[in-house]
Amino acid sequence: MTSRFQDRERAAAPGFASPLRLPCGITLPNRLVKAAMEEQLAGRGGHPDARLVTLYRTWDRGGVGMMLTGHVMVDRSAVAQPADIVLDATSDLAPFWEWAAAAETSSFWMQINHPGRVVQRDTGSRALAPSAVPVDIGPLSKLFPAPEPMTASDIRDTVERFAVTAELADQAGFAGVEIHSAHGYLLAQFLSPLVNKRTDQWGGSLRNRARLLLDVVAAVRARVSPGFGVAVKLNSADFQRGGFDLEDAHHVLEWLGDSVDFVELSGGSIESLATAGHPADERTLEREAYFLELAGELVADASIPLMLTGGIRRARVAEDVTARGFSLVGVATALAQQPDAPLRWLAGEDGEVPAPRSSLRSTSLRAAAVQASITSRLHDLGRGRSRPTLTPAAALIVDRYRRSRAVRRYRRERSAAL
Numbered sequence: 001m002t003s004r005f006q007d008r009e010r011a012a013a014p015g016f017a018s019p020l021r022l023p024c025g026i027t028l029p030n031r032l033v034k035a036a037m038e039e040q041l042a043g044r045g046g047h048p049d050a051r052l053v054t055l056y057r058t059w060d061r062g063g064v065g066m067m068l069t070g071h072v073m074v075d076r077s078a079v080a081q082p083a084d085i086v087l088d089a090t091s092d093l094a095p096f097w098e099w100a101a102a103a104e105t106s107s108f109w110m111q112i113n114h115p116g117r118v119v120q121r122d123t124g125s126r127a128l129a130p131s132a133v134p135v136d137i138g139p140l141s142k143l144f145p146a147p148e149p150m151t152a153s154d155i156r157d158t159v160e161r162f163a164v165t166a167e168l169a170d171q172a173g174f175a176g177v178e179i180h181s182a183h184g185y186l187l188a189q190f191l192s193p194l195v196n197k198r199t200d201q202w203g204g205s206l207r208n209r210a211r212l213l214l215d216v217v218a219a220v221r222a223r224v225s226p227g228f229g230v231a232v233k234l235n236s237a238d239f240q241r242g243g244f245d246l247e248d249a250h251h252v253l254e255w256l257g258d259s260v261d262f263v264e265l266s267g268g269s270i271e272s273l274a275t276a277g278h279p280a281d282e283r284t285l286e287r288e289a290y291f292l293e294l295a296g297e298l299v300a301d302a303s304i305p306l307m308l309t310g311g312i313r314r315a316r317v318a319e320d321v322t323a324r325g326f327s328l329v330g331v332a333t334a335l336a337q338q339p340d341a342p343l344r345w346l347a348g349e350d351g352e353v354p355a356p357r358s359s360l361r362s363t364s365l366r367a368a369a370v371q372a373s374i375t376s377r378l379h380d381l382g383r384g385r386s387r388p389t390l391t392p393a394a395a396l397i398v399d400r401y402r403r404s405r406a407v408r409r410y411r412r413e414r415s416a417a418l
Contacts, residue, residue, distance in 0.1 A: 176229020
C-alpha cells in the first residue's frame with residue numbers, strides 16, 4: 001500500500017536505498033535517518049562543543065541520508081535534562097555553525113523542543129503545562145515539580161521561542177528543523193486529553209488541543225528561509241487509556257497538510273514507556289519496529305512523507321518499513337551501538353544490531369540502565385572511542401554522577417543570567 005504522496009512522486013523504488021525528494025526541495029541520498037537521541041553533551045551555556053561535532057561526523061560517515069539532532073531546548077529556563085543543548089536569542093551561534101558543518105553527505109536537521117511539565121525538580125526549571133496535571137510515574141513522580149497552567153502570554157511566548165530557535169538553526173546552517181510534539185513533551189501535552197483540561201481556545205476539542213502545534217508550525221514557516229525544511233514528530237498513540245490515539249493522529253496529520261515536509265511517527269511518553277517496551281495501556285508491541293502495525297494504518301491517507309521510528313535494528317526490518325509505505329526509516333539506538341550500520345545495510349548485509357540488555361530485576365531500573373548505557377555510548381563516540389566502556393549497570397552509576405555535575409552547572413549559569 002502506498003501513500004498519496006508516494007503515488008504523486010511516483011516512488012517506484014520503495015527500498016530504503018532509494019533517494020527521496022522532500023516537498024521543500026531537499027533530496028536525500030537514501031531513506032535511512034539517524035533519529036533523535038538525547039545526547040546530554042551540552043558544553044558551557046548549553047552550547048554544542050567538539051564532542052557533538054565528533055559524534056555527528058561519525059554518523060554522517062556511517063551512511064545515513066539524514067541526521068536529526070537530539071532535542072534542542074527553545075527555552076533555557078525549562079530543560080528536560082541539565083546537559084541538554086539550548087538555542088535561543090542569547091546563544092552564541094558560532095558553536096552551532098561548527099555543529100552543522102559536521103554533515104558532509106547527509107542532510108542535517110535540528111529537533112527543537114519544549115519539555116513543558118517534564119522537567120526534574122532538582123534543575124530548578126520552570127514546569128509549564130496546559131493544565132495543573134502532575135507527572136504520574138508512581139514513586140518517581142516526586143522528582144517532578146507541580147506544573148503551572150500556562151497563561152495566554154506563556155503560550156504566545158512559547159510559539160515565539162520555537163520560531164526564534166528555528167530561525168537561528170537556519171542561520172547556523174542546518175537544513176531543517178523537526179518540531180517535537182511527541183513523547184509527552186509540551187506540544188504533546190496540549191494534544192493529550194489526559195493532561196490538557198483547558199476550556200479555552202487551546203483545550204476541549206482535538207482541534208483546539210492541536211492549536212498550539214499548528215500555531216508553532218505556522219510561526220516557524222513564516223520565520224525560516226525558502227527551502228528550509230520543517231517537520232513534526234508526532235505520536236501515533238500515547239499508549240495511555242483515554243489519551244491521544246490513532247484516530248487523533250489521523251486528524252492532526254490532515255491538519256498539518258502541506259505545511260510540513262514530513263512527519264515522524266513514534267509513541268509513548270514518560271508515563272508510558274512504549275519505546276522501552278512498557279506501554280501503560282498494556283498493549284502488546286512488536287519486538288522490532290514497535291509501532292509499524294499501528295502507525296501503518298496512517299500511511300494510506302497521508303498526503304506527506306511519513307517516517308517511522310522505534311526498534312529498527314536490521315536491514316530487513318527497515319525494508320519492511322518502506323514496503324509498508326513509509327518514506328523514511330528512523331534508526332536510533334542501533335546507531336549508538338554501531339554507527340556504520342547503514343553502510344552495511346546499503347551494501348546488502350542484514351546486519352542486525354542486538355538491543356542493549358540489563359539484568360537488573362527492577363523494571364524501572366532496568367529501563368534506566370539501558371538508557372544510561374545508550375547515553376554512555378554517545379559520550380564514548382563523542383570522544384572518539386569506538387568501543388563501549390561501561391556495562392549498563394555501571395553506566396547508570398556514572399550517568400547519575402554526570403547528571404549531578406550538570407545540574408550544578410546549569411543552576412549556576414541560570415542564576416548568573418538572572
